[in-house]
Amino acid sequence: MRKSAVIYTLDSCVKCLKCVRACPVSALTMNADSRIEIDGEKCLNCARCITTCHSKGLLGQGSTLEDIPNYDYSICMVPPALINVCSTKEEADEMMYAIKQLGFDEVVDISPVYGQIMNEYFNLADHYVEGTMITSFCPVVNRYIQTKYPMLLDNLAPINYPSEIAAKMIREQHKDKGNVGIFHCCECEALLELAKYPYLNEEYETDHALAIVDIFPKIRKHLKENKMKCDYNLQGLQSVNPSMILQKENYLIADGFEKITNILDLAEFDMLKDFKLLYLFACFNGCVGGHLLFGNSYLYRNNVYPLTKNGSSEVTSLPFDDIYSDFISLNAEDKRSFKEKMAFFAKVNEQLEKLPGYDCSACGLQTCRIMAEEIAKGNKTLDHCHILALAKEKENETT
Numbered sequence: 001m002r003k004s005a006v007i008y009t010l011d012s013c014v015k016c017l018k019c020v021r022a023c024p025v026s027a028l029t030m031n032a033d034s035r036i037e038i039d040g041e042k043c044l045n046c047a048r049c050i051t052t053c054h055s056k057g058l059l060g061q062g063s064t065l066e067d068i069p070n071y072d073y074s075i076c077m078v079p080p081a082l083i084n085v086c087s088t089k090e091e092a093d094e095m096m097y098a099i100k101q102l103g104f105d106e107v108v109d110i111s112p113v114y115g116q117i118m119n120e121y122f123n124l125a126d127h128y129v130e131g132t133m134i135t136s137f138c139p140v141v142n143r144y145i146q147t148k149y150p151m152l153l154d155n156l157a158p159i160n161y162p163s164e165i166a167a168k169m170i171r172e173q174h175k176d177k178g179n180v181g182i183f184h185c186c187e188c189e190a191l192l193e194l195a196k197y198p199y200l201n202e203e204y205e206t207d208h209a210l211a212i213v214d215i216f217p218k219i220r221k222h223l224k225e226n227k228m229k230c231d232y233n234l235q236g237l238q239s240v241n242p243s244m245i246l247q248k249e250n251y252l253i254a255d256g257f258e259k260i261t262n263i264l265d266l267a268e269f270d271m272l273k274d275f276k277l278l279y280l281f282a283c284f285n286g287c288v289g290g291h292l293l294f295g296n297s298y299l300y301r302n303n304v305y306p307l308t309k310n311g312s313s314e315v316t317s318l319p320f321d322d323i324y325s326d327f328i329s330l331n332a333e334d335k336r337s338f339k340e341k342m343a344f345f346a347k348v349n350e351q352l353e354k355l356p357g358y359d360c361s362a363c364g365l366q367t368c369r370i371m372a373e374e375i376a377k378g379n380k381t382l383d384h385c386h387i388l389a390l391a392k393e394k395e396n397e398t399t
Contacts, residue, residue, distance in 0.1 A: 003199045004043035005192035005209075006050060008036045010057035017361045019049035019058060024257065025147050030364030044143045045190040046257060046282055047291045060189030060292065063198050063208035065215065068103045071181030071207075073174060076104045077166055080111040080236045081187040081287040082212060084300040089307050093229050098222035102215065104183070107228065110166040111236025115315035117162055118239035120323060124157055125251065125277035132267060132275050133157055137239075139190040140282035141260060149264050155278075160325035163194055167205035169318060183208045185215070187290030188283055213292045234312035237304045240287035244301050245279060255281040255289070347376040355385055362386040 004027070013034050020028045020036070027042035028049055036058070050058045068074045076099055086092035100107045117137070125133050134155045136142055145152050167182045174180050184206045186192050195209035196202055238244040242255045252275045254263055260280045266272050283289040285297040351372040359367045363384050365374065374380040382388055 002040045003193075004038045004040040005045045005060050005062070005189050005199065006038055006043060006047065006058055007061050008038065008058055010035075010055055013057065014055055016054070017364075018052045018054070020361055020364065020366050022048045022052040023366065024048065024144070024261070026366045026370050028366075042147065044140050044147070044282075045188075045193055046140045046144075047189045048257065050189070050291065060192050060211055061198065062186060062192040062211040062214065063183070063195070065102055065210070065218070067197065067208050068181065068183075070179075072178030073106070074104045074181045074183065075106045075108055075170055075174065076100075076102070076183045076185065076210075077108050077110045077163060077170070077206070078185055079163070079187060079240070079287070080109075080114050080233075081240045081290055081293060082185055083109065083111060083232055083307065084237055084241065084288050084303055085293065085295055087299075087303050087306060089232070089309060090227065092232065092307055093227035094223050094225075095219065096230055097226045097228040098219045099185070100228060101222040101225070102218055108166070108170060109230050109232060109313075110162065111233040112313055112316045113166040113169070113236070113318070114162050114239045115233040115235030116318060117159060117165070117323065118235055118245070119315060120159060121157060121277065121279065122246070124159075128276055131155060131270070132272055132278055134267070134278045135280060136160075137162070138280060138282050138287075139194060140188075140257075141280045143190075144260075144282070145264065149268050151268055152264065155267070158324050160323060161194055163191065164205050164325075165318065165323050167207075168322060169316070171205060181207045183210055185210050185212050187212055187287055187293045189291060190282070191290075211292045212290075213294065216294060231311060231313035232307050233315055234304065234308045235315055237307060241301055241304070242279070242281055242286045244304055248277075250274065250276040251279060252277065253279040255286050256284040257282050344376060348372045351375045351382075354382055354388075356387045358387060360387065 013036060015034060020030060025042045025044055027039045029037050031037050047060060078099060083092050086095055096107050121135050132155060134152060136157045136159055163184045170182055171180060184195060186209050192209040192211060193199055195204050195206040197208050242253050245253050254260055260282060263278060288300045289297040352369055355368040355372060357368050363371055363386055365371050371380060
């Protein structure tokens with residue numbers, strides 16, 4: 001069973017239900033003990049529930065540095081979003097050195113992999129003849145399409161995630177080092193899932209996902225001590241910031257959940273066919289606006305050129321088979337036949353007619369339709385609706 005990277009930490013909830021209402025796929029519910037439950041199969045790890053909780057009762061949880069000694073050789077992958085935080089190349093070099101001091105044998109800048117992938121997106125889009133191509137860069141976007149827009153699955157670029165492509169490359173380069181542990185610094189909650197641990201996703205090349213916000217206090221202690229000189233890739237640094245990506249008249253580059261929802265709504269009905277490429281980011285300001293990062297993401301666009309002032313490293317030239325994958329489209333989960341879907345749909349509508357339709361969330365679910373679905377599945381009954389229960393109680397009092 002798939003687990004969410006978002007966990008609930010409050011002993012008691014104020015029952016505001018803001019997190020329940022904020023979830024775009026209704027993955028959150030409140031149980032009878034007034035605790036929030038998260039359905040890992042539905043959850044996008046988009047962190048909208050985290051940002052809306054005033055009590056700070058939800059957070060994204062990754063692996064810890066305590067896992068480093070479990071390997072003969074440990075490597076930390078540093079993504080371009082984290083490098084973009086630095087305003088100069090000297091700062092970035094100091095940060096790379098500081099990360100190595102956390103106990104890693106090696107630290108690798110993976111911006112060249114991002115650069116190759118972005119270039120591959122553009123190449124695919126320019127030769128795409130079957131409509132509008134959607135990038136598979138963001139796990140939230142991919143999960144959202146699988147859940148809400150299955151008709152668009154065929155439009156997803158068949159390219160694996162950058163962290164996975166980089167981890168496969170690194171593992172091949174270090175196959176003589178024994179038991180190699182590959183760690184990934186993650187700028188958002190969605191990336192925390194793209195690793196074997198802590199959620200036991202054995203299908204991934206990356207071993208451990210680290211939340212940047214968790215390890216930054218430890219990195220900070222080693223800043224200014226020394227430098228690890230690196231050459232960063234210009235295209236890779238640009239690829240995670242929508243304001244820095246090459247604009248073309250037939251490319252639509254957008255960021256922010258509300259905006260991409262609107263775009264996918266239109267794309268589903270083929271109303272964006274004038275565009276060859278939809279390059280979408282769930283986070284506002286793209287990956288550099290990831291919830292697990294720090295600082296002012298509006299300023300990061302000013303850092304790209306100072307970071308590459310001495311020249312940009314070359315993008316990787318990984319072979320076709322190493323970057324292309326049908327892994328994302330294979331994650332589509334609904335295997336019911338059309339007849340079975342229609343029968344369930346009719347059953348849900350039958351229950352929905354009996355519910356008040358207020359979408360008040362007093363039952364702990366987001367909408368009356370979701371309550372109807374739970375009743376149709378046998379998980380709830382009409383007695384769980386607080387409005388109907390109150391009406392029934394009043395009716396009993398009058399009689």
